[in-house]
Amino acid sequence: MFFVIRRAAAARRFGAVALAGLCAGSLLTACGSEAGSGSGGGDRLSVVAAFYPLQYAAERVAGDTANVVNLTKPGxxxxDLELSPRAVGTVSQADLVVYLRGLQPAVDSAVNQEAGDHSLDVTGAAKLTLPAPSAGESGHADHGNHVEGGEGADSVASGKDPHFWLDPVRLAAVGDAIADRLAGADPAHAGAFRANAARLRTDLTTLDREFRAGLATCRNHDLVTSHAAFGYLAHRYGLTQFGITGLSPEQEPSPAELSSAATFARKHDVRTIYHETLVSPAVAKTVARETGAGSAVLDPLEGLTSQSAGKDYLAVMRANLAALRKGQDCS
Ligand SMILES: [Zn+2]
Structure with a gap:
C-alpha cells in the first residue's frame, strides 16, 4: 500500500549522504525543499526515478507536491547502473519507483526485492513496439530486421528497443501513467498531478509538431549513429536509423561492423555521422573519416550533464532537432 510520508521522515530515510549523491544534478524538487518550503502542507510523496527521462517526467507530474530522486547519477x-545498499534503501522506502523493466538489471532486482507493491514499470505506457536492432542493422520496418539471440545490455526483456523517450508522444503517455499512480498514492493531490501531466503533454505535443515540421523536407533520411538509441525518433519522423555499434553504447564495433557502416554511409550519401554525449565519439569519427562525412552530437538523453546542450529534456531535444536539420540537410 502507499503511504504518505512526512518530510522529516523522508529526510531521515534518504540521509544527507544519499541526498548529496542523488542530487548532484538538477533535482530541484528533491534537493531544494529541506528547509520547509513547499505547498503540500508538509506531507510529500517520495518518488524514485530510474534514469533521466523518467526523472524529468516524474518531476513535471509531481510538481512541488512530491520529491523526485534519480537513481542514475548525472553523467x-x-x-550499467549498479546500486549501493543505500540506493536500494531509497527504492525500498519510496512511495513510488518509476522504472523500465529490462533496461537496468540492478533496478529490476531492487524492485523485485524491495518495491513490488510500490513500483511502476513504464513498459506498457511507453508502448515498446520496435525490435532491438543489432549492430549494423538499419532500424526500419521495411528492412525486415531481426533480433540476434542473446539480449544486448540495451534491449529489454521482450527483445524490444527500450529508447521510447526519444519519441515525445510516448513520453507524454508515460507522464499520464505516472499521474495515475501518484493520484492513487496521494488522492488529495490527484487534480494537481493530472493537471501537471496535461501541461507536460502540451509541451511534448508542441515538441512533436516542431520535429514534424523541422524534418518534413530533408534531403537525406538515413540516420547513422554510434549508439542505436534513436529508433523511435526515426520511426516517428520518417527516418531510417543505422546503428554502428547496435544498442550497446560501450561495445567496440568490429572491423566488419565499421566497414559495413562506411559502406552504408557511402551508398546512402550520408554527410553526418552522429555520436552521443556520454560515450567517446571515436567510433563515429572513424566512420566519418572513412567516408568523408562530418560528425555531430545527437544526445540520447540517457543522462543530463553540464556537457548537455540544454538544461532539460525539452531543451536537449530541441538541440537534437537543430543537429538533425543540419545533418540531414533539411530545408
Ligand atoms: Zn541506450
Missing part, C-alpha cells in the same frame, strides 16, 4: 550510463 553515468544508465545501462
Amino acid at each position: 553515468a550510463e544508465p545501462h
Whole structure:
C-alpha cells in the first residue's frame, strides 16, 4: 500500500549522504525543499526515478507536491547502473519507483526485492513496439530486421528497443501513467498531478509538431549513429536509423561492423555521422573519416550533464532537432 510520508521522515530515510549523491544534478524538487518550503502542507510523496527521462517526467507530474530522486547519477550510463545498499534503501522506502523493466538489471532486482507493491514499470505506457536492432542493422520496418539471440545490455526483456523517450508522444503517455499512480498514492493531490501531466503533454505535443515540421523536407533520411538509441525518433519522423555499434553504447564495433557502416554511409550519401554525449565519439569519427562525412552530437538523453546542450529534456531535444536539420540537410 502507499503511504504518505512526512518530510522529516523522508529526510531521515534518504540521509544527507544519499541526498548529496542523488542530487548532484538538477533535482530541484528533491534537493531544494529541506528547509520547509513547499505547498503540500508538509506531507510529500517520495518518488524514485530510474534514469533521466523518467526523472524529468516524474518531476513535471509531481510538481512541488512530491520529491523526485534519480537513481542514475548525472553523467553515468544508465545501462550499467549498479546500486549501493543505500540506493536500494531509497527504492525500498519510496512511495513510488518509476522504472523500465529490462533496461537496468540492478533496478529490476531492487524492485523485485524491495518495491513490488510500490513500483511502476513504464513498459506498457511507453508502448515498446520496435525490435532491438543489432549492430549494423538499419532500424526500419521495411528492412525486415531481426533480433540476434542473446539480449544486448540495451534491449529489454521482450527483445524490444527500450529508447521510447526519444519519441515525445510516448513520453507524454508515460507522464499520464505516472499521474495515475501518484493520484492513487496521494488522492488529495490527484487534480494537481493530472493537471501537471496535461501541461507536460502540451509541451511534448508542441515538441512533436516542431520535429514534424523541422524534418518534413530533408534531403537525406538515413540516420547513422554510434549508439542505436534513436529508433523511435526515426520511426516517428520518417527516418531510417543505422546503428554502428547496435544498442550497446560501450561495445567496440568490429572491423566488419565499421566497414559495413562506411559502406552504408557511402551508398546512402550520408554527410553526418552522429555520436552521443556520454560515450567517446571515436567510433563515429572513424566512420566519418572513412567516408568523408562530418560528425555531430545527437544526445540520447540517457543522462543530463553540464556537457548537455540544454538544461532539460525539452531543451536537449530541441538541440537534437537543430543537429538533425543540419545533418540531414533539411530545408
Ligand atoms: Zn541506450
